[in-house]
Amino acid sequence: MRFRKNISYFLCLFALALMVVGLSGCYSFTASTLPSHIKTVQIHEVEDKTLDPVLANNIHSAIVEMFRKNAGGVRLVNDDANADFAITLLSYTNKPENYNSNSDVETYRVTIRVSVKFYDNVKERIIYESNSLSADGTYDIQKNETExxxxxxxxxxxxxDLIIANALAKW
Structure with missing residues (x-):
């Protein structure tokens, strides 16, 4: 009987541990996790050092979407904001990653490197800053995927995801 209790106890602990580990990778921020005085944010156009205006535009749209989705209580404005969010597209590469037996490229790896600055205009301090944040994505041309x-x-x-995770760690 005692053996069954120990097993049940162990299984409950194991299930709880799995839930904690599973949820630890979930990131989001909300207006409540931002400093309480941040009610408005201005997201500046992406400064583009790669001369790829379409990619810079896509990054800007993604940042706007990120704020709208995760910080709905914060209004996005064009000037006089409580905080400014600036991003610079530093570099972009698209290189072959894997080849098949005929030496044909199967997958490519896209790498984007940016700098990010999230500045609190009210308290005149940096909320989050990174001078070199890098992320990559692969695509498989064998599956008709595109760059x-x-x-x-x-x-x-x-x-x-990196911006959310890193910014949360700062405030």
Missing amino acids: DRHGQARAIEKLQ
């Missing part, structure tokens, strides 16, 4: 639709989109999604 812009699949590779870049995956890299931008990872950038969003």
Whole structure:
């Protein structure tokens, strides 16, 4: 009988541990996790050092979407904001990653490197800053995936996750 109690206790602990580990990778932020005085944010256009205006535009749209989705209580404005969010597209690469037996490229790896600055205008301090944040995304041409639709989109999604995770650790 005591053996069964120990097993039940162990199984409950194991299930609880699995839930904790499973949820530890989930990131999001809300207006309540931002400093309480941040009610408005201005998201500046992406400064583009790669001369790829389409990619810079896609990154800007993704950052706007990230704020709208995760910080709904914060209004996005064009000026006089409580906080400014600036991002610079530093570099972009698209290189072959895997080859098949005929030496044909099967997958490519897209890498995007940015700098990010989230500045609190009210308290005049940096909320979050990174001078070199990098994310990548692969795409498989054998599956008719494309650089812009699949590779870049995956890299931008990872950038969003990195920004959220890193910014949360700062405030």
